[in-house]
Amino acid sequence: ESGTAGNGKRFFLTTPIYYLNGQPHIGHAYTSIAADVLARWKRLTGHEVFFLTGTDEHGQKVERAALDAGMTPQDFTDRLAGDFRRMAETIGISFDDFIRTTEPRHKRSCAALWEKLAEGGHIYLGHYEGWYAVRDEAFYGPDEIEERGGQKVAIASGAPVEWTREPSYFFRLSAWTDRLLEFYEANPDFMAPAGTRREVTSFVKAGLQDLSISRTSFKWGVPVPGDDAHVMYVWLDALTNYITALGYPDRDSPQWGFWPADVHMVGKEITRFHCVYWPAFLMAAGLAPPRRVFANGWLTIEGQKMSKSLGNGLDPLLLAEEFGLDPLRYYLLREVPFGNDGDFSRRAVIGRLNSELANDLGNLAQRSLSLIQRNCEGRLPALTAPTDADRELLGPLEALPAQVEEALSRQAFSEALERIWVVVRLGNSWIDAQKPWALKKTDPVRMEAVLRGLHTLLRGLATILQPFMPGTMAAMLDQLGTGEGARSLPDLAIPLADGTLLPPPAPLFRKIDEAG
């Protein structure tokens, strides 16, 4: 068994490693952006974060895609891994490590895990005969397939299945049925959302069969130690990435203390691998299972299923150019409760950008900062003792970090944003009620206090929103005169110096014409 150092401050989270069988699209960006928000939030709240992403480069699916492109798998994956890495960087994914499963460190880690499982008597040599779906890189039982238009497909995914018969090593998964059920029972937070938990539990309750973990019919994979005729099943290879990155099998590596993972963020179609196979492999190898697996739902595009042939509209980089990266990030996490299926619609992005970002937040900042610019010579008004009216604004602001923390601990991104927008809207009604523009003549002292209150509000909102919209909130904090060393949550307790010079404000969001 292993564990963290026990200070509760380390946080290890992961995205899936993406198959290199095509270009990155908005579906990949969706999971990665959600994970990134969580990583940034944990850093903001003082955790030591290790955030891992990368690419899944072996298996028949990738090999066939390379052949179709007329390239060797190595050249093909080298090129595509670069595309995925650039996508991650461009959409602001703050990863600490980008792992490729073709790297030597990973092959070494896979071999070590295999040997550990073999030593423990968890692996035997047999024969695999059954249905395999290359698109899912998954084996299916006779009751999990059906005939559709003359083609046998997996019921769950619709992927064509092929009858496969070859010598194969097996993992004794059948021996883990009860222990997995006990583990789920004892760890109610291990799987989320609730639908995932129900589905996985009932799959395991039906009884597990031993799992084929090697293939002989192709070569693009990690060789099985001591038997070069076999390559490892790509899911055993892929899941191992999460411990490779922490230095496995070197338990003295500086990163090892991050195990077990705090959250694996995945799409809902790969929960069986993460919630059944992965904890079984780990427990069999004497390692702790991850703490949590969260499965996001599926995004459709304008009501259509995402297709393999990538239309322009699905490219996250083009979408970020069209709407701005931060509005895109905001929309993806705000529109649909995370975990549910949802649709990506341009109209809906523009609607939220114009009303919630540009009007609610952008105008509040612009109005408040312009008033300070015009009426206080651009200097931050002095802090004064809060009145009852001030407390109505600042009380909810102070309560916000704990509310956001609570929502994000459940990966409830849209709830976190809803909470934040309650305070944004409160700010708008507060400025309308306080009318600082009218106080200039009647009560300049109160006018200054009101403007300082608005500044405190905006600084708090911008600080809390950094994980969601890092670029725009950095610009907003610049405009608020809040230096880079004063942007963490604890920094909010330290007021900015009275009289701080604020730069002239500029619009934070660009509205888009609904018709255009």
Ligand code: ME8
């Ligand atoms: O499954 N909606 O890789 P993959 C929401 N290599 N999320 C989507 C999506 C959509 N339409 N399309 C993709 C693999 N995703 C394996 C993972 S992990 C050890 C190995 C996201 O390239 C979602 O997170 O098929 C999904 O699980 C992942 O991309 C699948 O990426």
